[in-house]
Amino acid sequence: MKIIVGNKNYSSWSLRGWLAAKQSGLSFEEIVVPLFGENWEATKQGGEIRPSSGKVPILWDDDVVVWDSLAILEYLSDKVGRDRFWPKDDAARAMARSMVAEMHSSFSALRSECPMNVRKRFEGFEPSEAGKDDILRILGLWAEARSRFGSGGPFLFGTFGAADIFFAPVVSRFISYQIAVPGFAASYMQALWEHEWMQAWISASESEEWAIEQYDTVS
Known part of the structure; x- marks a missing residue:
């Protein structure tokens, strides 16, 4: 099995797919493709990223190919068992799935105003009013998950899972753009930031030589 990801400093969707692969417990090869590098248009139409039209992450499992981070997570969940990714409790699992789906499809203002940039501090x-609304919505979701289902550990549903991955x-972003958050959110963010897989990703992003200028400045 192998997963192809983009620059670790900038590629938020790659981080999700990679964390899902780590959470699966399966061994996999990691291939990093620098986004928007030389001959990018030709690169994304060829080789092993062609099935996704050059979008990352993309997972290959022998002849099976899966792209889109949520599809990758669900494929791996089917492969190793959903309890590795999702809460066992029905109500908790329903909320976790809803939060992951909302994160997958929403929060466009936050995404556009705050591109992921792991190694930079702005x-x-x-944020704009729309950006503030996104932030408040996210903090509200975190608060509800932690208060209702987070007693088993420091993550959104206690133990690390799909919601934390997404x-x-x-x-x-909250760390890079120095978004002020309440204490419970700061504690959650610290727990996730210090997770060994996140630390490995952060370390790799800091050693990358690639830079994408448009994501290194804030308008």
Whole structure:
């Protein structure tokens, strides 16, 4: 099995797919493709990223190919058992699935205003009203998950799982853009940031030589 990801400093969807692969417990090869590098248009139409039209992450499991981070997580969940990714309790699992789906499809203002940039810290960033609404919605979801289902550990549903995988890039954004958060959210963010897999991703992102100028500045 192998997963193809983009630059670890910038590619939020790659982080989700990679964390899902780690959470599966299966061994896999990791291939990093620098986004928007030389001959990018030709690169994304060829080789092993062609099935997704150059979008990352993309997972190959022998002859099986899966792209899109949520599809990758669900494929791996089918392969190793859903309890590795999702809460066992029906109500908790329903909320976790809803949160993951909302993260997958929503929060466009936060995404556009705060591109993921793991190694950078932006001073004086002020989100738009739409960005603030996204932030408040995310914090509300985190608060409900932690208060209702988080007693078993420091993560959204106690133990590390699918919801944490999907909100990991948000944690990175909140840190990079120095978004003020309440204490419970700061504790959750610290737990996720210090997770060994996140630390491995962060370390790799800091050693990358690639830079994408448009994501290194804030308008």
